[in-house]
Amino acid sequence: MLARALWLTALLTGSISFASAHDVQSDQLRVAHPFATPTPPGVVNGAAYLDITAYAASAILVGAQTPVSKSVELHYMQMEGDMMKMRHVSAIEIAKDETLTMRPGGGYHLMLMGLHQPLVEGDRFPITLEFAQQDDIEIEIWVQSALEGSADADRHHQH
Numbered sequence: 512m513l514a515r516a517l518w519l520t521a522l523l524t525g526s527i528s529f530a531s532a533h534d535v536q537s538d539q540l541r542v543a544h545p546f547a548t549p550t551p552p553g554v555v556n557g558a559a560y561l562d563i564t565a566y567a568a569s570a571i572l573v574g575a576q577t578p579v580s581k582s583v584e585l586h587y588m589q590m591e592g593d594m595m596k597m598r599h600v601s602a603i604e605i606a607k608d609e610t611l612t613m614r615p616g617g618g619y620h621l622m623l624m625g626l627h628q629p630l631v632e633g634d635r636f637p638i639t640l641e642f643a644q645q646d647d648i649e650i651e652i653w654v655q656s657a658l659e660g661s662a663d664a665d666r667h668h669q670h
């Protein structure tokens with residue numbers, strides 16, 4: 512019984528440090544819990560989501576690059592009447608001390624244009640975020656279902 516409890520503790524502790532390693536911090540920005548949703552075969556574009564906190568000064572995200580797609584666009588999705596519409600934006604500004612939160616279902620996301628192959632749950636790939644006045648940030652994206660990715664990302668911020 513005790514052995515089992517210890518084993519569980521080790522497992523839990525392991526998963527917590529695993530999760531907290533899943534973000535990148537520069538002297539000005541913190542990028543947390545990036546994930547992308549799996550794409551069905553034949554779908555050419557994918558979407559990735561992450562949270563960016565600007566804690567030293569405001570920041571402007573101007574683009575991104577990844578080896579898994581031809582290009583990456585910054586998109587904003589919202590309801591127009593009863594239609595969900597995606598809009599391409601050239602930049603996203605994050606005010607000082609604010610967090611830009613991207614989640615499936617609406618708002619900002621990174622659109623992976625022209626995937627070289629489908630995104631499969633469990634895969635990981637790098638993405639480089641480009642900012643107007645700060646250094647690029649490279650971070651690893653995890654492919655997770657929308658539900659799981661959102662839940663993990665939200666949990667990630669409860670500290």
Ligand SMILES: [Cu+2]
Binds near residue numbers: 558587597620621622
């Ligand atoms: Cu989009």
